[in-house]
Amino acid sequence: MQPSITMPNGIATAVYDEPALLRAAEAAIRAPSLHNSQPWLFGLRDGAIEIRVDPDRRLAADRAGWAARMACGAATYNARLALAVAGRPAVVDLHPDPADRDLVARLTPGVRRPPTYAESELHAAIARRYSNRGPFWPAPVPAEARIALLEGARSESAWLDLLVGATALTAISEIAHSADRVLRRDLRYQAELTTWTHADEAPDGVPVQAGAPLAESQDLLPQRLFADRRRVPGRDYDAEPLVGVLGVPGNQPADQTTAGQAMQKVLLTATAKGLDTSMISQPIEVPAAREQLRRALGRSGHPQIVLRFGYGDTPGHPTRRRAVAEVLV
Known part of the structure; x- marks a missing residue:
């Protein structure tokens, strides 16, 4: 009762x-x-x-x-x-x-x-959900799964644009890499990134084994430097991954919280469909890049996160979390 x-x-x-x-x-x-x-x-x-x-x-x-x-x-x-x-x-x-x-x-x-x-x-x-920052297989995401992702965002008052074609992906790639370069020049950003990277069983932060391999010149999207390992030969990132940009009409605090709910529904939908995912937030963290992204999409709303979908060639696992008792007030 x-x-x-x-x-x-x-x-x-x-x-x-x-x-x-x-x-x-x-x-x-x-x-x-x-x-x-x-x-x-x-x-x-x-x-x-x-x-x-x-x-x-x-x-x-x-x-x-x-x-x-x-x-x-x-x-x-x-x-x-x-x-x-x-x-x-x-x-x-x-x-x-x-x-x-x-x-x-x-x-x-x-x-x-x-x-x-x-x-x-x-x-x-x-x-089961976790971020897979490694390479994905070049296998396409089925149409049925794409429709479910779009509906997941829409049902939570958000929109999800799935980018199709080399032209759209190249535009997003240039914006994302430009934003990543801006962030890398920020010493405070670099220091904070190091603080949240660890090699032990800490209950928060990103373990080095969950980080992406070191970037190479042909990579379409930037990855944060959580690890210093090089990728296995032949395990390159797919040339045309399924990339989505999730956004909402406004950009006030409640809009951002709404976007967070929609993002999670999309991520869980992807997990339920057997897809791996990762998040690319550099274009959102840099205001000028976010505006470029909005214009590139032709949207009147506000992008809130960039998502990558596919099938990871190396399985991963969820990162650790703090105990529930630590987050109760």
Whole structure:
């Protein structure tokens, strides 16, 4: 039976309890974040689950907070799935308190119902999803999977442009590499990247074994320098990968959180379809590059992330996460 409280008017109102919070947080911490920084906190207030930006984990390179809100949006989507499969789907209110800028979402219980097949399938994909930064096989992504990716973004109030043809890919490549060069010249960015790279079993950051091999001149898209290994001969990146740009109509904090939810649904959809994915955020981190990207797409909205889809030639595994107890408030 779902917990409830009795309001002063005598009407009983459903609330989430601590087991529901733990269930939501356990799924939410599996969301992706820039440098696997995990910038989120979770708590209960008046029977609602709140998802917040952890101000102590905001990256220096993320001055405007875009990356943290994208990550918390992705965490919100995972939490929604966990609550839905438990029969307690959430009503989501994004950025409900203008005076509390770190509060990104408040989840209150909706009408009880059994989970849909799609919710169960995507929830099962949470534990399997990871970023594969290595080369993909040149095998094309089937049309059925592409349609599912597009629908995943659309259903979360976002758009996903899948780039087709050498001309479109070359334009995105030039913008992404230009942004990457700008970031590499930033000493603070380089120092922070090093801080979040590790060779041990740390519960956050990016392990060197999960990093991409060293860049080579023919690479279409840039990769962050998380590792110093060279790729195996013959294991080049595919010349025409399936690249998508996800965006939303606006660029306010709530729009970025919405984009994070849509990104996570697209990533989980890809995982459920047997695809590998990785994220290219350099063109979003540099404002001039983001504007170039928007113009190249001919979009009036705002790009929020670049995604790569395909079939990895080397299997990987999800990176570690902090314990749930560390992210509860």
